[in-house]
Amino acid sequence: MKLIFTPNPEYIHKVLVTAHEAGVLDKLTMERQVPFDEDTNIWKYNPLGKVPAFIMPDGKPLYGGLVICEYLDSFNTKAPLFPKDGTRWEALRQMITGDGMFDATTLIRVESWRPKETWHTDYMLREKRKIMGAMRLLDQDAAEWLKKPNVFHIGHVCTAGGLSYLNLRNPIRDAKIEPGDADWDWRTFVPTLAKWYDSVQDRPSLKFRISKEDIGQYPKVK
Numbered sequence: 001m002k003l004i005f006t007p008n009p010e011y012i013h014k015v016l017v018t019a020h021e022a023g024v025l026d027k028l029t030m031e032r033q034v035p036f037d038e039d040t041n042i043w044k045y046n047p048l049g050k051v052p053a054f055i056m057p058d059g060k061p062l063y064g065g066l067v068i069c070e071y072l073d074s075f076n077t078k079a080p081l082f083p084k085d086g087t088r089w090e091a092l093r094q095m096i097t098g099d100g101m102f103d104a105t106t107l108i109r110v111e112s113w114r115p116k117e118t119w120h121t122d123y124m125l126r127e128k129r130k131i132m133g134a135m136r137l138l139d140q141d142a143a144e145w146l147k148k149p150n151v152f153h154i155g156h157v158c159t160a161g162g163l164s165y166l167n168l169r170n171p172i173r174d175a176k177i178e179p180g181d182a183d184w185d186w187r188t189f190v191p192t193l194a195k196w197y198d199s200v201q202d203r204p205s206l207k208f209r210i211s212k213e214d215i216g217q218y219p220k221v222k
């Protein structure tokens with residue numbers, strides 16, 4: 001099984017957590033592709049030009065981070081992350097909310113790389129609105145999550161992934177799109193979610209991270 005990723009490991013956070021939980025981390029080989037490089041080979045793996053992408057053992061491709069997660073979860077015989085019972089739809093809603101929060105955060109960051117005078121501010125504010133709305137809803141969910149510390153599913157994985165990225169980079173604070181952004185702290189904004197996030201940090205799958213040195217070792221195939 002091959003996972004195609006960028007040097008920014010945040011994009012494969014959920015995939016690695018899912019592989020770790022399923023016990024198949026050591027079955028993955030990895031290849032780096034930077035989708036925005038002119039000479040990238042990402043198109044060979046994914047016609048949509050995005051990472052993460054994936055090659056199954058029979059050589060067939062898969063892409064879309066969440067689809068790759070569901071595939072890897074099919075190897076999880078102990079405690080699958082994609083519930084099949086009545087809790088499924090709420091877990092999937094939380095999954096798409098956490099992942100969408102992550103996407104919106106990265107889009108603000110990418111836009112902020114352009115010269116400030118060319119920023120599309122309305123677009124950035126729209127992405128910010130998504131982050132705020134997603135966080136408010138997940139803050140309510142977190143109150144329930146804290147009551148059931150033994151339950152762990154794909155909604156938790158994607159929410160932890162989105163929050164880890166905000167912890168690492170805070171494009172709202174960095175870009176200062178509107179008044180108040182300079183001091184914006186997600187932990188103050190959603191204290192229950194912050195409490196839940198802290199409570200899961202010792203989980204081995206969430207603790208696991210690819211080091212910068214390791215990333216450098218994976219081949220970038222041309």
Ligand SMILES: N[C@@H](CCC(=O)N[C@@H](CS)C(=O)NCC(=O)O)C(=O)O
Nearest residue numbers: 011035049050051052064065066103
């Ligand atoms: N939530 C998506 C995120 C994928 C994504 O946006 N990947 C970026 C990483 S740089 C990408 O490949 N962008 C290239 C593009 O949008 O063409 C997933 O998990 O599949």
